[in-house]
Amino acid sequence: MSALTLDLARLASGLRLCDLSDPAQHWAKRAITDTLACALAGVNEPAVRLAVGVLPASPGPSLVFGTGHRLHPLDAAQINGIAAHALDFDDCNLEMDGHPSVSIVPGLFALAEARNASGAQVLTAYVAGVEAEIRLARIANPAHAERGWHPTVTFGVIGAAVAAAHLMRLSPEHTATAMSIAASSAAGLRANSGTMTKPFHAGQANRNGVQAALLAEAGYTARLSALEHKFGFLRAFGDSFDVDPGPALDGWGKDFALLSPGIAIKQYPCCxxxxxxxxxxxxxxxxxxxxxxxxxxxxxxxxxxxxxxxxxxxxxxxxxxxxxxxxxxxxxxxxxxxxxxxxxxxxxxxxxxxxxxxxxxxxxxxxxxxxxxxxxxxxxxxxxxxTVAMGRDPSNPMTQSQVRAKFHDCVPPSDQSTALFDALMQLETFPSLAPITAAICPPPPK
Missing domain, CATH: 3.30.1330.120 (2-methylcitrate dehydratase PrpD)
Structure with missing residues (x-):
C-alpha cells in the first residue's frame, strides 16, 4: 500500500479556500450551522450536565456553547462535542456510516477561538477534516462499521486531527503525525447506541483530535504510517490489510465527498x-x-x-x-x-x-x-x-428555508439567533469568530 497517511496529510494540508467550489463552500456552511444548532439544542441534556459535573475542566478562551463559560480548548471541544450529538439530530454521511460534522466542528471552534483564526480558516479546515474522514471510511467500510465500531468517533477523531492541524497550519509531516496520534485513540462501540455514551464518543473525537494536533505541533512523535501499517488502523479495524488507497486520494479538491454522496442534514432527531x-x-x-x-x-x-x-x-x-x-x-x-x-x-x-x-x-x-x-x-x-429521506441525499436536499426552519427548531427564533444563522452562512467573511461566538452566548439578563 502507498504511504496513505502521509499522502492524505499532504492533500489535506494543501487545501485552500480557493480550492473549494461554490457548492462545496455552501454545503460546508450549512453543515457547520446545523451542527452548532444541534449543540445549542443539546446543551442542557442529561448527557451534557452529567459530563460537566465529572470531567475535569480548566479556564481558558474557548466558549462552551449556549453558556457564558470559557474553558481550555480541549475541555470546550469535549463538552460541545457531547452537546452537539446528545439529541442525535446532527448530520450524517452514507460512506462514513456515521456523523461527520459533529466530530470536527466543536473542536474546530474551540481551537479557532484560542488561535484567533478567521472564518475562512475554519471553513477550509472543516472541509479538509470532513474530506479526510469520509475518504478514509470509503476504503475501510463496510467491514469497519459492521464489526461494531462507531464510525463517528473512529473515523471522526482522525478528521478532527486533520481539521485542527490545518487550522494550525501544520506541515504535511506534522499533520501525518497528528493523524497517527489520533489513530491510537480511535475507539467507540455501536453497542452503546441509544445511551449517553454515544454522544460521549463525539466529545472524545473532538478532544482527542485537537489534542493530537497540539501534541504534533509541540514535537510529539508517532509513526507516519499508522493508517496503512501492518499493525495500523486499517488492519486493526477492518477485514483486510490489502486495501486500495486510491478512493481515499483520487479527486481530492475536485470531487468533494461532502457533495457526493453528500452530508445529509437530518429532518428528524433520531437514527x-x-x-x-x-x-x-x-x-x-x-x-x-x-x-x-x-x-x-x-x-x-x-x-x-x-x-x-x-x-x-x-x-x-x-x-x-x-x-x-x-x-x-x-x-x-x-x-x-x-x-x-x-x-x-x-x-x-x-x-x-x-x-x-x-x-x-x-x-x-x-x-x-x-x-x-x-x-x-x-x-x-x-x-x-x-426511497430517500429528505436531506439524506443530493437528490432530495433540504431547501435553505428548511435548513433555517430546523435551525430555529433547535434555537428559538430571536433577533440574536437570526443574526447567528445569517453570520454562519457568511462564515468566510469574518476575520475572527468573536462576533459569531458572541451570538452563541445567551443574551444577558434584562
Whole structure:
C-alpha cells in the first residue's frame, strides 16, 4: 500500500479556500450551522450536565456553547462535542456510516477561538477534516462499521486531527503525525447506541483530535504510517490489510465527498436509518385512524435492522433507535420532533400500544429505502414507500428555508439567533469568530 497517511496529510494540508467550489463552500456552511444548532439544542441534556459535573475542566478562551463559560480548548471541544450529538439530530454521511460534522466542528471552534483564526480558516479546515474522514471510511467500510465500531468517533477523531492541524497550519509531516496520534485513540462501540455514551464518543473525537494536533505541533512523535501499517488502523479495524488507497486520494479538491454522496442534514432527531420508515408512515397518516390498525409491517435494509430493532424503548435515547416506536409516532402525528423524546411522550400508552403491533422485516433493496404496510380492521391493506429521506441525499436536499426552519427548531427564533444563522452562512467573511461566538452566548439578563 502507498504511504496513505502521509499522502492524505499532504492533500489535506494543501487545501485552500480557493480550492473549494461554490457548492462545496455552501454545503460546508450549512453543515457547520446545523451542527452548532444541534449543540445549542443539546446543551442542557442529561448527557451534557452529567459530563460537566465529572470531567475535569480548566479556564481558558474557548466558549462552551449556549453558556457564558470559557474553558481550555480541549475541555470546550469535549463538552460541545457531547452537546452537539446528545439529541442525535446532527448530520450524517452514507460512506462514513456515521456523523461527520459533529466530530470536527466543536473542536474546530474551540481551537479557532484560542488561535484567533478567521472564518475562512475554519471553513477550509472543516472541509479538509470532513474530506479526510469520509475518504478514509470509503476504503475501510463496510467491514469497519459492521464489526461494531462507531464510525463517528473512529473515523471522526482522525478528521478532527486533520481539521485542527490545518487550522494550525501544520506541515504535511506534522499533520501525518497528528493523524497517527489520533489513530491510537480511535475507539467507540455501536453497542452503546441509544445511551449517553454515544454522544460521549463525539466529545472524545473532538478532544482527542485537537489534542493530537497540539501534541504534533509541540514535537510529539508517532509513526507516519499508522493508517496503512501492518499493525495500523486499517488492519486493526477492518477485514483486510490489502486495501486500495486510491478512493481515499483520487479527486481530492475536485470531487468533494461532502457533495457526493453528500452530508445529509437530518429532518428528524433520531437514527437516520429509520427516517424513510418515518416518511412512509407519515404518508399513510391521513388515510387511517390509528384505532383501526390491526397490524403494521416495516421493511428496512437487513444491514440496518441490527441496530434499530428495539420494540420497547426505555427512555428517549433508546427511542431514537426504535423503528417500532418511531413508526407508531409517525402514524399518529405525521412527524417526529424534539419533544417526542421526553419521558412522558416515549411512554405515551397510545404510542406504546401501537408500537407493539409493528413487525420488522428485512429487504435487499436500496440501503435507505423504507416500506410500511398497514392492515386495518375493515380489511383494507395500505402501504407507502420512501426511497430517500429528505436531506439524506443530493437528490432530495433540504431547501435553505428548511435548513433555517430546523435551525430555529433547535434555537428559538430571536433577533440574536437570526443574526447567528445569517453570520454562519457568511462564515468566510469574518476575520475572527468573536462576533459569531458572541451570538452563541445567551443574551444577558434584562
Amino acid at each position: 437516520a436509518f429509520i427516517h424513510c420508515a418515518i416518511d412512509a408512515a407519515a404518508q399513510l397518516r391521513g388515510d387511517i385512524k390509528t384505532a383501526q390498525i390491526e397490524r403494521i409491517e416495516v421493511a428496512l435494509h437487513h444491514k440496518r435492522l441490527k441496530n434499530i430493532d428495539r420494540p420497547m424503548p426505555k427512555d428517549g435515547l433508546d427511542a431514537k433507535f426504535s423503528t417500532q416506536h418511531l413508526t407508531a409516532r409517525a402514524l399518529i402525528d405525521g412527524t417526529v420532533g424534539l419533544d417526542d423524546f421526553h419521558p412522558e411522550r416515549v411512554l405515551d400508552p397510545t404510542v406504546v400500544a401501537l408500537a407493539a403491533k409493528v413487525a420488522l422485516v428485512p429487504h435487499e433493496e436500496g440501503l435507505s429505502m423504507g416500506l410500511v404496510h398497514v392492515w386495518l380492521a375493515d380489511g383494507r391493506h395500505l402501504s407507502a414507500e420512501a
